[in-house]
Amino acid sequence: MNTEQFYPLFLQADKVTIDSRKIGRNDIFFAFSGDNFNAATLARQAIDDGALAVIVEQKEFEDEAKNIFFVPSTLDFLQELAIYHRKQLQIPVIGLTGSNGKTTTKEIIHAVLSEKFNVQYTSGNLNNHIGVPLTLLSVKPEHEMAVVEMGANHQKEIELLCSIARPDFGYITNFGKAHLEGFGGFEGVIKGKSELYDYLKNNGKTILVNENDPVQAEKTENYSPKITFGKEDSDYQFELFSEENFVGLMYEGDKAVSKLTGEYNFTNLCAAASLGLHFGISFDKIKHAIKNYTPTNMRSQIVKKDGKILVLDTYNANPSSMTASLHNFITFDGSKTVIIGDMLELGDESEREHQALLNLAEDLGFDQIITVGKNFSSIHASALSFENTAALIEYLKVRRIQSENVLLKGSRGIALEKSIDFI
Numbered sequence: 001m002n003t004e005q006f007y008p009l010f011l012q013a014d015k016v017t018i019d020s021r022k023i024g025r026n027d028i029f030f031a032f033s034g035d036n037f038n039a040a041t042l043a044r045q046a047i048d049d050g051a052l053a054v055i056v057e058q059k060e061f062e063d064e065a066k067n068i069f070f071v072p073s074t075l076d077f078l079q080e081l082a083i084y085h086r087k088q089l090q091i092p093v094i095g096l097t098g099s100n101g102k103t104t105t106k107e108i109i110h111a112v113l114s115e116k117f118n119v120q121y122t123s124g125n126l127n128n129h130i131g132v133p134l135t136l137l138s139v140k141p142e143h144e145m146a147v148v149e150m151g152a153n154h155q156k157e158i159e160l161l162c163s164i165a166r167p168d169f170g171y172i173t174n175f176g177k178a179h180l181e182g183f184g185g186f187e188g189v190i191k192g193k194s195e196l197y198d199y200l201k202n203n204g205k206t207i208l209v210n211e212n213d214p215v216q217a218e219k220t221e222n223y224s225p226k227i228t229f230g231k232e233d234s235d236y237q238f239e240l241f242s243e244e245n246f247v248g249l250m251y252e253g254d255k256a257v258s259k260l261t262g263e264y265n266f267t268n269l270c271a272a273a274s275l276g277l278h279f280g281i282s283f284d285k286i287k288h289a290i291k292n293y294t295p296t297n298m299r300s301q302i303v304k305k306d307g308k309i310l311v312l313d314t315y316n317a318n319p320s321s322m323t324a325s326l327h328n329f330i331t332f333d334g335s336k337t338v339i340i341g342d343m344l345e346l347g348d349e350s351e352r353e354h355q356a357l358l359n360l361a362e363d364l365g366f367d368q369i370i371t372v373g374k375n376f377s378s379i380h381a382s383a384l385s386f387e388n389t390a391a392l393i394e395y396l397k398v399r400r401i402q403s404e405n406v407l408l409k410g411s412r413g414i415a416l417e418k419s420i421d422f423i
Helices: 003-012 039-048 074-088 102-113 131-137 157-165 186-193 195-202 214-219 263-278 283-292 319-329 347-364 389-398 416-422
Strands: 028-030 053-056 068-070 093-097 119-121 145-149 169-172 206-210 226-229 239-243 246-251 254-257 301-305 308-313 336-341 368-372 384-386 405-409
Touching: 003 074, 028 039, 028 074, 039 053, 039 068, 053 074, 074 131, 074 157, 093 102, 093 157, 093 195, 102 119, 102 145, 102 263, 102 283, 131 145, 131 157, 157 186, 157 195, 169 195, 169 263, 186 195, 195 206, 206 214, 206 263, 226 263, 239 254, 239 263, 246 263, 246 283, 254 283, 263 283, 263 319, 308 319, 308 416, 319 336, 319 347, 319 405, 336 347, 336 416, 347 368, 368 389, 384 389, 389 416, 405 416
Parallel strands: 028 053, 053 068, 093 145, 093 169, 119 145, 169 206, 206 226, 308 405, 336 368, 336 405, 368 384
Antiparallel strands: 239 246, 246 254, 301 308
């Protein structure tokens, strides 16, 4: 079985899935093998339940009469099928990566472009070597554009994802101190993320550039084609403003306010607005998209609860995003408590970065500082400290936070959002 032979069957399917719990009628199921479970054992049941086809990587489960097909590697075949499908697509594909703000930017870009086009985009955070192929395979004939988020924590990962997604336009949100352990330090982050630039340059594709970011400006200097924003001589100029803790942008005297908090989201809004303008969307429609986008993914999300304002930003954390969050939160009116969780995947920089972050929190003068995680707990400081979120919850059951504003910010593995019901 090869991709060209299989492709006509793929075109008949409703969707492709790797999750046995989400197999619907007329779906194609890729049965991945894991250390503890072999999904190929579900192949016959999936067909009996209405699946169109199943891909397995164990020969003994093959049954072509029932559309159960053997391939040497389900992952390789998934990626090859996505590449083949991508070659058939005659629509613009926008790829984006970066240390912080990828998912939020992707969501806003989708909201803006959807004002004029039928846009398919990365669901949730399916942005890795499996998620990017699944995103591409979800693009249907009715779609007019695709927005593909690409994540990485090692060198060469963005290069691989670009070879699959083959973006026509690309944007790097920023270069920050994220996944330092995997990338080998901050310079490694720049090199790894810039693999998107390398692909775009080598293929004559368009780069979206925030010209206020010195790394972006330097990496794309003298390159064409590109779309620029940020400076007086950029293609598009926007001004920052805020209303009641929400960030917005102004374009040619017209304001668009979002439901996002933090000045760090300003460039995310600018990127989406720049693409919208480039593709001929009026600012009135861009303003409508920005106003109506409501974050629900634990990223820069404001929740009002029992008279308090909670800033929920618990999907990920690294020194760059954590620093930006603290500086933003200190501008809120009223008393303020910060609950900060460990930053993961920092390698040898972990102790120093956690200490620096805690020093910053203390210098900013919050009314209360609470830390969660073993990395913070190992630091001797004045902050109230818990080794995990479960311990924090037990504390909150008997001691109510008095502050009017509460920031929750930490890496995904700390799961600070579990404490919300007890604040």
